[in-house]
Amino acid sequence: xxxxxxxxxxxxxxxxxxxxxxxxxxxxxxxxxxxxxxxxxxxxxxxxxxxxxxxxxxxxxxxxxxxxxxxxxxxxxxxxxxxxxx
Numbered sequence: 001x002x003x004x005x006x007x008x009x010x011x012x013x014x015x016x017x018x019x020x021x022x023x024x025x026x027x028x029x030x031x032x033x034x035x036x037x038x039x040x041x042x043x044x045x046x047x048x049x050x051x052x053x054x055x056x057x058x059x060x061x062x063x064x065x066x067x068x069x070x071x072x073x074x075x076x077x078x079x080x081x082x083x084x085x086x
Contacts, residue, residue, distance in 0.1 A: 002014055002015070003015040003076050004078075005017075005018050005057055005069060005071075005078070006069065006078060007057075007059045007062055007063065007065070007067065008065070008067050009059070009062070009063040009065055010059060010062045010063050013059070013062060016061070017059060017060065017061040017062050018057045018058060018059055018060060018061075019057070019058040019060050020055065020056075020057060021055070021056030021057055021058055021066065022046070022055065022056055023046055023047065023053055023054070023055055023056075024053075024054035024055060024056060024068050025042065025045075025046075025047075028042065029042050050073075050074060051072060051074070052070050052071065052072045052079040053070070053071065053072075053073065054068050054069070054070050055068060055069055055070075055071055056068055057069055
């Protein structure tokens with residue numbers, strides 16, 4: 001079984017068409033209160049938790065869109081809405 005990602009524009013495609021953009025970690029910190037440490041944490045800190053997580057993917061060999069997908073890194077499979085971590 002191959003590792004596939006479902007693009008909202010192009011549908012299910014092979015992983016090699018995409019670029020991983022990292023975990024989704026919420027909105028950017030407020031610029032007025034931004035410190036170098038807060039920006040570094042936002043850009044580089046990852047949770048690396050087990051189970052489903054929301055991730056950014058770029059369809060580089062397709063439509064050229066950025067989008068998010070819920071995926072379980074332990075199994076490399078996309079998860080349904082009912083399996084999402086709350």
